[in-house]
Amino acid sequence: MTVGFYSAAAGTKAHQEAIDVVSNNVANVNTDGYKAIRSSFSDLLYTTKYRNEEVEFGHGTKIDKTDIMFEVGTLKATGHPLDVATPTEGLFSVQTHLGDIRYTKNGAFQITQTGEDEWSLVDANGHYVLDYEGNPIIAVFDEAGNLDDSATIAQVGVFRFENPYGLEVEGENYFYETPASGEAIADESLVKKQFYLEGSSVNLATEMVNLIKYQRAFTFNSKLIQTADEIEQRVNSLRR
Secondary structure: OHHHHHHHHHHHHHHHHHHHHHHHHHHOOOOOOOOOEEEEEEEOOOEEEOOEEEEEEOOOEEEEEEEEOOOOOOEEEOOOOOEEEOOOOOEEEEEOOOOOEEEEOOOEOEEEEEEOOEEEEEOOOOOEEEEOOOOEOEOOEOOOOOEOHHHHHHOEOEEEOOOHHHOEEEOOOEEEOOOOOOOOEEOOOOOOEEOEEEOOOOOHHHHHHHHHHHHHHHHHHHHHHHHHHHHHHHHHHHHO
16 A cells, blocks of 8 residues: 555645645736646556556646746736736836846836936836847937936836746746747747836736646545555554
8 A cells, every 4th residue: 555655645745736836826817917827747657567568556636847838817907107918928128226127018117317427227126128139128218307207117118938838936926948949039029008007917817727636636645645544554453
């Protein structure tokens, strides 16, 4: 029963991780630009016994990877001149305080003073928003000293990847490129909509279905662990 015990334990662990993924999705159902994450399972190694290659024993399952679901979220009119959305697979690029380049779908931007007479476009975390050339965007003002929001937003770069599903997720709703995603490609043909934000791509009904499915699988594996333990105890008592 040792194999059954550890197979069930592996299943319990995998489905707990899947429940955590669902919980994170549900927690971000109202987060602008958030992209839902989906768990993908794979089988652990199979082994044969008694030199019979047709009889295989599994060793449970695990979370093989998590996939980013790049469906476009619902566009929300905000009326804020520095809000911008791109209803495409394109992403905005920002430079963090450490100089790292990150990508995001959250276009809730604002300006901050970075010099005596200079204001820069930043995101909600204060990171510099980049233009198509990868340079921080300087806010444009008219002769009267008023912010020219249209000219400022026009500079915002939109970038695409050959394989956006190869991006890695980071905290604060950011992504970063990997060898699997390829390098970012500036694409001025990708649509930008000022005065809008893209909502979360989380489908609450789908997440609830997944939650029920994973909870039941978790419970089933937990009962298998209990059963395996009881059988092991019974066998040990017979040996006495």
